[in-house]
Amino acid sequence: MRPVIAFIKREAVLIVLLVALIALQAAHPQPWHALAGMIDRETMLTLGGLLVLTKAIEQTGAMNWAAHRLLHRVHSERGLAIVLVLFAAGLSTVLTNDVALFAVIPVAISIQKLVEMSLRRLVSVIALAVNAGSILTPLGNPQNLFLWHASGVSFGAFVWTLTPLTIALMAGLLVLTAMLFKSCALDIPDDAQSAPVDRAALARAATLFVIFVVLADLHHAAIGCAIVLVLIGLTRWRAIVEIDWLLLLVFALMFVVLRSVANLPIVHDACTHANLGEPLHAFFVAAITSQVISNVPAAIMLESFTKTWQALAYGVSVGGFGWCIGSLANLIAMRLAPVKGLFWRFHVVSVPFFVFALVVGAWLTRWI
Template sequence: MTAAESSRKFAWPPRELFALVAKEPVLSILIAALIALQCWHPQPWRALPVLVDWATVMTLAGLLILTKAIELSGFLMWLAHRVVRHVHSERALACLLIGLAAALSMLVTNDVALFVVVPLVLSLNKLTPLPVARLTIFAALAVNAGSILTPLGNPQNLFLWQTSGVSFGGFVYALLPLCAVLMVLLYALAFVSFKPRRLDLSHDAAVQPVDQPYAATAALLFVAFVLLADSHHVDIGLIGVGLGFLVWRREAVLKIDWALLLIFVLMFVVLRSAAALPSIKQTIAAIDIGTPLRAYVAGAVLSQGISNVPAAIMLAEFTRDWRALAFGVSVGGFGIAIGSLANLIAVRLAGERRIWFAFHLLSIPFWIVGGALGAWLLAWQ
């Protein structure tokens, strides 16, 4: 193949780019929002990359590679068989997945937990028909609820923990009531949302062989990568994981969801550009969020527009009550999908376009009820 032929093969003509954007509603919205912001409050284009949290993007890229490697190794299909053998109803499966997602999110962040649970749901669906969209939605709600408990659970917790100066145990103790209440609420919702019908295993097939060296290497690198990311060396982790798999098993790199990475890059640019607008900052200052309840409400509501991580960073400039703010942005992860980046990851991994309406049909009422319970806890303690 000549260089010209190779160039034509891998070129992305405008028509294909337009088709990609048209198939990705979130990407379309972000591009439109970026254009609107640049018209209203223009910034030099070369300054926009500075707005991107490249550590988060690199972490996402590494996790995409590692979870793709685990998927390609056949481990998830093997695990799916094992899970199905011990679960005999749809409701029991939902409860198991909710607990797994919440527990993982407390230790390795809500995003990482989703990269484990949602692919598992998709693998299980190949064995027996499942309500994939509903299970994915509950997984998203579960990681948002579970990640509240620890400073490692999500980015906004890390930020608030570091700026508050409170101990790790003190942070957990302060957030435990909210986490517990929301998990009880989530299990109650799951009980009425899933039927106790038996799972149909009639289409079960022979257990797929696992490429053990592939799976073991991916699992070890998964742990190492998360540790490097937590110690602020995600760039080293991504280089090691990316180059290693490109040399050894390149399909783990080539087959990841590149559009999701682009969505995250644009999200940081758009959300941080909007958060920096003088009118928005003046509005927050005028509201006066000096009291715990106002800080809580501001965090829960503002998260619906710019996501809970930027909301936490912005509102921290106007209040010293880190606990009220942590409560607010934690509840703010529910409601509209953009309230938490984990929601977008879950919806994206599910691969079902009709999931958006179903997600908001559950998440918005959960945000309202959870918000009321959070306000009661804040006032009671």
């Protein structure tokens, strides 16, 4: 019985999604082939490829080396946390929030193995950072890419519109990070030595990483994933065996459950009568809806009900904070760092930040 209870606690999101799927099927039964069709194949293939590549890079010793290099340049907890937050936010503007997590979270895990530092708090602010940083550009996250194409504005016009919200949220996040981490010096053990890096394997994995990201961006994730599985399987097959397979299951269930909720007649009726032509209404509905069905499906569902794409973009951006399913990046962050108590610690930080973002976003929406 104890192993079952431990599994339920460890896989709380998975259990909730399974229960939700059962409830939805009982209330509004759908054929299983229709449910399978709701799973975004490109996203699943991209996530699988990134999991394998990240594990392969980790096994080369590169993350441990990067952690040592960073520790010898930043000498306080607060400074280190701020550097990681800025690095994660910067990467997310060009590599998407999900990819940025795959680059930064393993480094944070390696750092925590070397010094006394709360990994729960560190992962929480990094997750907030990629959500905040990714707001800036159309490349930062899927909802931005969708709204950019739907709006018809130029790349520069989109960035200009989202810049005030990005600056405000990043400023708030930096203040929050400074409050969560002490200014005390890092206690680095004298015997902490960087392990040797398999440079040849790292070069192969890094090259594959770039190729895979380019192919995924061109919507050829299947080809990229096949290349990764073949080449990594021939050289580092353990990277495939040891990835978090349950994360892939969680994402598959997320697509099925959240898209099923979005398709409910009651949800569409509510959107029809929500007066989404008014910017503030569109902002608040987008932010709250994202808390229930995640910000990507919220953007797709609400776009046809409003012409104020700016307010919608602000709303789904803010909706990425708060409850973990607001942004799929939150789930990735928690799965990449499976540390005890992270689920609750994340929400202790994320929910208050969501309230802050909601207030700031509403004020800025008035000036759009």
